[in-house]
Amino acid sequence: MLHEAMRSYYAPLLILLFFGVMVLVDKLFSRKIKRLFLLEIFLLLFLMAVTSLDQYFAALGGSGLAWRFRSITTCLNFVIGPCSPMIMVLIYDTGVSGKMSKMFYFPQLINTVLSVLSLWNGWIFSVSSSNLYKRGPLFPTSLTVGFFYLLILIIFSAKQQNKPNRRAETTFLTAAFMGIGSAVCLELFFDLNFMIWNVSSVCVVLYYLLLTTQKILYDSMTGTYSRVAYEKQMEKMNFKHPCTIAMIDLNNLKQLNDRYGHSTGDLAICRVTEAVLKLKSRHMKLYRYGGDEFVLISSRICEVEMKCVLKAAQKYCGTISELPISFSYGVAIHEKGEDIYKAIYYADETMYQNKAKIHL
Template identity: 30%
Template sequence: MSTIIYAYLIPFIGLIFLIFLIKMNHLFNKEQSRLFIISIVINLILIIATSTDYIISRQTNSSLWMIRRITSFLNFAISPLIPILLIKIFKQKKDTIIFYLPFLINFIICFFSMFIKIIFFIDINNYYERGCLFFIPSFTVLLYILIFIINPVTSHVQEKRMERIIVTSIAVTIIAGLLLEIFYYYHFLSYGFSALGLIIYYILQNINFFSKDSLTGAYNRQMYNYMLDKINNSLNCVIALLDINNFKYINDNYGHDEGDKVLILFVNVINKNIKDIASFYRTGGDEFMLISTKVTEDVLLNALNKSKIELEKYDLSFACGVSEYNKEDNLEEILHMVDKKMYINKNQIKNQEKE
């Protein structure tokens, strides 16, 4: 009994506190918060089921064998729900029946395993045996964890690589615990690691909300100011100011919803071409800044020209001002120069449109 308390006490308390934090936090919408809480509740149920199964397995009273069948069923049948819910939290597209098919197959097989030795079986003497298809629940969990890693972690367009590194680390830890339980009969690892993963994932998404513009996924002005402080007299970089042409006309004539769609499209196109070479910041309504510590001005301009060509398909254009900053320079002067170049470019575009 003390072994269970030591193993699951901190994860259990951590998950309870996480539920209260989610209820107090208004960064996520109701559906996202609901999915977070459901995944936590499932993790708590699995901790209780695993603990109960362990306690009963140590009892000599053979009349408890049916309870062990139920706890084993819960353990194997609903564990894939945790990665499924985490996938759905930030997934914008609706899922097809194919997405849920592995879970449904696993659930049905686990249900019949309470009566026939397929995945597991506990006889009337409370003796546990693995069935010939014991690997299916683990395979199902691994499948959804893999989808969780491969799919975009959030709707944000930047820093996917870092997010995937963090999510992959969480997944690898859970998988390691799962494999140790399967092959070496360790106890109380996978759901403890799963609880830790839920807490880390929730913290990660909170960081995203505080650092990103909620509409476009570009970094917000706060992160832009942080980056300016970081590069000031410390790093060489290229700075660019982008401003969407005729954006006020779009808002006034087609509405702000259409304007929002234009902003999202603009960010997606620009980010596709600069995501590996620069950081993207939304500093105003339709004004954006790029800062790159990786490439030269020519390389960044080439990426922006590719974006201009692509945006022409949507009858969109933007003016830009680009300049290199050396750590010996005055940063305010460089920013003023970038701003001046952008307005010169905007006037050039207006003059071309008049011709």
């Protein structure tokens, strides 16, 4: 069985080791997220080793103390298994809010207690002195907890209404959920060994690549699309798709920075983006063009509707230190077959004209 385990886990083992190196040299994610990814890699490697040993002890039959060692490896599988999806949730939440309720860990705590107690009472599993494994009445507990954390991950993603590529992200996580679920079914009902952690390893690496893509396309401070995403969208729409474009620029940001500091200026930028994101329709996309410059694009609404949205957003910007927060904007129409950068230039010129009128 050890030879079979080595054949089954050789490729995932190499993938996880190379993946660990990628995480160590990564420059996009925070230290906390990198530590969580490294912990995820360690857990998967550990679970592969435990599963291999479990199969080895099972093959020894009733000889010696094999059944006792098998009881320990089986218990470790049930205890640690749900930790992998739990860490994936922690990675996602760290990138979004960085906070998690203590109740989040409660299902895993229950699973750990029940799994350890099963060494004596057989609630989840039992291994007899003749080395026969048997499922207990609470056998689905560990699987249920693991799928519970995967479901939380999907819900977290789906709730990020204004996040770039939210649908693609949620679709991927749902596919990962189904992939791991199919691996569980293959092991449980068709006695195919070493499936779960193989599939989980691939999902974790793809999950990392997904978050990396999101990090590039998403501006974490404002919640808008990034400049990279903007340039990709321009390439896609130029000469091909008509749209309405608005250039947005904050008013008096330099005075705010000079008087109250750059943290206050960043807060003002976020207030403006929050106001626009709150009122824009789902057909509109907001990109961070520069420091305090943004581009709002829609292929569904006209110039008048775009101006109505931006005018309404002005009322939601609020104040900072009793100073009103506002922005100037210019709107232009891009027609199919035309150079979109001409429309952007016109919107930019209109925006600066409107800004100049404010300072008169």
